[in-house]
Amino acid sequence: MNGPWTVEVLARNGEVLHRHRAASLPIRVGRAYDNDFILDDEYAAAHHAVIEQGPDGALVMRDLGTLNGLNPGMNRGRKRVQEVPLTGDTVVRMGHTSLRVRAADFPVPAELRDRTMHGWEGLLPGSVGVLLAGLVALLVTWLADAQPFELLNYVLAPSAGIGAALLWSSLWAFMNRLFGRYTRLGRHLFIFGCGMAVLVGFRLIAAVLAYAWSLEWLTRYGSHVAVATVAGIIYFHLATIKPPLRRRLRAVCAVAAVLASGLVLIVNQQRHGRVADELYMSVLLPPELRASPDATVAEYMSDVEAMRAQLEEERGVPPAAGGN
Numbered sequence: 001m002n003g004p005w006t007v008e009v010l011a012r013n014g015e016v017l018h019r020h021r022a023a024s025l026p027i028r029v030g031r032a033y034d035n036d037f038i039l040d041d042e043y044a045a046a047h048h049a050v051i052e053q054g055p056d057g058a059l060v061m062r063d064l065g066t067l068n069g070l071n072p073g074m075n076r077g078r079k080r081v082q083e084v085p086l087t088g089d090t091v092v093r094m095g096h097t098s099l100r101v102r103a104a105d106f107p108v109p110a111e112l113r114d115r116t117m118h119g120w121e122g123l124l125p126g127s128v129g130v131l132l133a134g135l136v137a138l139l140v141t142w143l144a145d146a147q148p149f150e151l152l153n154y155v156l157a158p159s160a161g162i163g164a165a166l167l168w169s170s171l172w173a174f175m176n177r178l179f180g181r182y183t184r185l186g187r188h189l190f191i192f193g194c195g196m197a198v199l200v201g202f203r204l205i206a207a208v209l210a211y212a213w214s215l216e217w218l219t220r221y222g223s224h225v226a227v228a229t230v231a232g233i234i235y236f237h238l239a240t241i242k243p244p245l246r247r248r249l250r251a252v253c254a255v256a257a258v259l260a261s262g263l264v265l266i267v268n269q270q271r272h273g274r275v276a277d278e279l280y281m282s283v284l285l286p287p288e289l290r291a292s293p294d295a296t297v298a299e300y301m302s303d304v305e306a307m308r309a310q311l312e313e314e315r316g317v318p319p320a321a322g323g324n
Helices: 125-142 150-178 185-215 222-241 242-272 295-317
Strands: 005-010 016-020 027-032 051-052 058-062 084-085 089-094 097-103
Touching: 005 295, 016 242, 089 150, 125 150, 125 185, 150 222, 185 222, 222 242
Parallel strands: none
Antiparallel strands: 005 016, 005 097, 027 051, 051 058, 058 084, 089 097
């Protein structure tokens, strides 16, 4: 280990908060102003430790007879020692401060490929996300409103949507700052707004298509699309925090989505004996939207008879003679 040496102050997650370069040994550490590295920590002594070369030439940190001593590692336990051998990765806690010392020849890893989409962060994407959240909430309120017009409802709805977007995105921004150095609130707002738009947009489009062409499976299994969308939202949040782990995060979110969909199927089976979300398509829209031909009375009655036979078989009732 060759000088000069760099003393680093670390956060709990291992992030470097501050660096100080020392040209020569020994390096005195403590709260007093005559130290080479001054600690702003009331739990550290005025002259807490000294960093110097040991008899074998290796770097060591030695306690100077303090009350709280030295704690090797990032642990918060009571394991105090008088002397700690230092490698470039050794972390020593004194008081409430965690330190690491690295020599000038300490190897650093290769640079990471920058996969961050810098164009999708900042004020513009955040504003788009907030706008989408407000518009989606307004649209849902309008579609569900069967009462006389009340202006207050259409003021509270986008306010609630924007508030939910800010709360949700702020939590992810906090985790982004904690584990990824930057908050990236704008991108998290954009992810939330786009996710809500996809959720509501699919529900509306699926309802129209299911009604127009009698595609009942679009509404009967729509919850699985919702599960996949939520998993996608969470994936993009996580990938924003840790871009190098995208492949691993994609696999984790995909597995979580499959498990959640399986749980939905099990719950549906237990609730009403079928894996579908609903027993029949409950979407009712204007008749002008119907694109498939209407069934004849004979076809309808045939379907009813088949359904009745199935229900009677499930109930254990013998079929009526002549099908009546």
